[in-house]
Amino acid sequence: QIIILDFGSQYTQLIARRVRELNVYCEIFPFYDAPDLTPDIKGVILSGSPCSVRDEECPQIDLSKYRGKVPLLGVCYGAQYLAQKNGGEVAPSEIREYGRAKLSSFNEQHPLMKGISHNSHVWMSHGDTIKKLPENFEVIASTPSVEVAAFTVTDEYTYGIQFHPEVTHSTEGKQLLKNFLVEICNCAQDWTPSVFVDASIAELKEQLGNDKVVLGLSGGVDSSVAAMLIHHAIGKNLYCIFVDNGLLRKNEFEEVLASYKHMGLNVKGVDAKNQFYTALKGISDPEAKRKAIGKTFIEVFDQEAKAIKDVKWLAQGTIYPDIIESVSVKGPSATIKSHHNVGGLPEKMNLKVVEPLKTLFKDGVRLVGKALEIDQKILGRHPFPGPGLAIRILGDITPEKVAILQEVDSIFINMLKERGLYDDVWQAGAILLPIQSVGVMGDERTYERVVALRAVGSVDGMTADWMHLPYDFLSDVSNDIINKVKGVNRVVYDISSKPPATIEWE
Ligand code: XMP
Numbered sequence: 001q002i003i004i005l006d007f008g009s010q011y012t013q014l015i016a017r018r019v020r021e022l023n024v025y026c027e028i029f030p031f032y033d034a035p036d037l038t039p040d041i042k043g044v045i046l047s048g049s050p051c052s053v054r055d056e057e058c059p060q061i062d063l064s065k066y067r068g069k070v071p072l073l074g075v076c077y078g079a080q081y082l083a084q085k086n087g088g089e090v091a092p093s094e095i096r097e098y099g100r101a102k103l104s105s106f107n108e109q110h111p112l113m114k115g116i117s118h119n120s121h122v123w124m125s126h127g128d129t130i131k132k133l134p135e136n137f138e139v140i141a142s143t144p145s146v147e148v149a150a151f152t153v154t155d156e157y158t159y160g161i162q163f164h165p166e167v168t169h170s171t172e173g174k175q176l177l178k179n180f181l182v183e184i185c186n187c188a189q190d191w192t193p194s195v196f197v198d199a200s201i202a203e204l205k206e207q208l209g210n211d212k213v214v215l216g217l218s219g220g221v222d223s224s225v226a227a228m229l230i231h232h233a234i235g236k237n238l239y240c241i242f243v244d245n246g247l248l249r250k251n252e253f254e255e256v257l258a259s260y261k262h263m264g265l266n267v268k269g270v271d272a273k274n275q276f277y278t279a280l281k282g283i284s285d286p287e288a289k290r291k292a293i294g295k296t297f298i299e300v301f302d303q304e305a306k307a308i309k310d311v312k313w314l315a316q317g318t319i320y321p322d323i324i325e326s327v328s329v330k331g332p333s334a335t336i337k338s339h340h341n342v343g344g345l346p347e348k349m350n351l352k353v354v355e356p357l358k359t360l361f362k363d364g365v366r367l368v369g370k371a372l373e374i375d376q377k378i379l380g381r382h383p384f385p386g387p388g389l390a391i392r393i394l395g396d397i398t399p400e401k402v403a404i405l406q407e408v409d410s411i412f413i414n415m416l417k418e419r420g421l422y423d424d425v426w427q428a429g430a431i432l433l434p435i436q437s438v439g440v441m442g443d444e445r446t447y448e449r450v451v452a453l454r455a456v457g458s459v460d461g462m463t464a465d466w467m468h469l470p471y472d473f474l475s476d477v478s479n480d481i482i483n484k485v486k487g488v489n490r491v492v493y494d495i496s497s498k499p500p501a502t503i504e505w506e
Helices: 012-021 077-085 173-184 193-208 221-237 252-262 273-280 286-306 345-349 362-371 388-392 399-418 471-484
Strands: 002-006 026-030 043-046 072-075 089-103 120-132 137-142 150-153 158-161 212-217 238-244 267-271 311-315 352-354 427-441 444-458 464-466 488-493
Touching: 002 012, 012 026, 012 173, 012 362, 043 077, 043 173, 072 077, 077 089, 077 120, 077 150, 077 158, 158 173, 193 221, 193 352, 193 362, 212 221, 212 286, 221 238, 221 311, 221 362, 238 252, 238 286, 252 267, 267 286, 273 286, 286 345, 286 388, 388 399, 388 427, 399 427, 399 444, 399 471, 427 488, 444 471, 471 488
Parallel strands: 002 026, 002 043, 043 072, 072 158, 212 238, 212 311, 238 267, 311 352, 444 488
Antiparallel strands: 089 120, 137 150, 150 158, 427 444, 444 464
């Protein structure tokens, strides 16, 4: 495997995803928690950082356990750190080195540069630059304004690059990473979804033996893939619980439950709608709604799990971004993202936790789902928030409001599917606004509800842009909603991006 030492760059996870896309397994470690060298570590990548190596408080690491023993690639801060620590000079750049640049000259014979074209676009993002390299370091690539775009240490498999190969703006960045992994580290590129599936099933068999495991299904990709992996390992000893919280999409509970049963899962559907509606009664504040839903879910799930005799494990669909610590450049004492879990379930239930997807990114989860032959209808679903329609009904929740929103949402989502737009959209839904507006239907004046439609494009939900859906589509969907859903006389389309807006309205 490859290890990536994180110095706090926003791009660290992206490096890991690219390495995985090249079918090489890698893991991220905070710079202050770098693992000792073991034979399975084939190479080390040092990430970028928001800090400057010139800053006294900058992240420090003793690289002697790797240097000269295993190939090492420093990216941006990582490169500057290598240069400065060995007697080179790093200074603030005189000209801005952000954005696109061209590799105007490089050593074509160098293994790191194999297959890279002349004037290849690379993405720069740094305020510092390497002014002078240490004695035994050599330049291997330059741009018109950055002489040391890439360097190597003579007689050592140590390299530095001042641009970011992991971002797509560096058009041949993936080739460069591949060169490092394959030509230099001798990685076999054999880490594929089906290898992951076989290894995970064997591991889960060993870990779980004849124990019983309980898992909460949500209809989403992560919990479904986690369930199928464990199902392949232990069959009927996996007890799945799918709770209808009364906040799901129209007919979703029935349809998803049917597909889970079709997949052979041992799943119990629990109708807890009224319990959730009671807990939500009169609550308008978004965070209070989330808390009430989380608490009720734990109560319902706990009760159902207790009904299974001798259950020992709680399985969760936790994925890699949920558990990698977001590195604070100030070191381990500063705040670290808390370990993600379903609202404190494991603590409450006193069960051991099994998280078979905890090393995967979302795209990896989908690929594993595909290797497990899970229906595309489940794998291709838009993300849907845990609190469901409750955070898309602004104000308090009543079963009547839920029913109106379910109708609107269903017309919108179905039309996206019918017109072939669903897969282009990252996430879509409707929001019931707490206002009424005047309208006219036939000869009658109406005073009814307003709904907002939201559809966004995104890669990971961290940033998002509103989708430029065709006017004809918007016109048809608006007509359909107003004609078919009683109580709604106005439809608006949300054209805000994230940031500064968020995807959900609450
Ligand atoms: P925002 O609204 O923060 O949403 O831009 C980003 C992504 O997170 C989802 N989301 C949630 N998911 N519980 C969840 O499980 C929540 O409380 C929650 N709030 C937002 C949202 O649907 C989007 O995919």
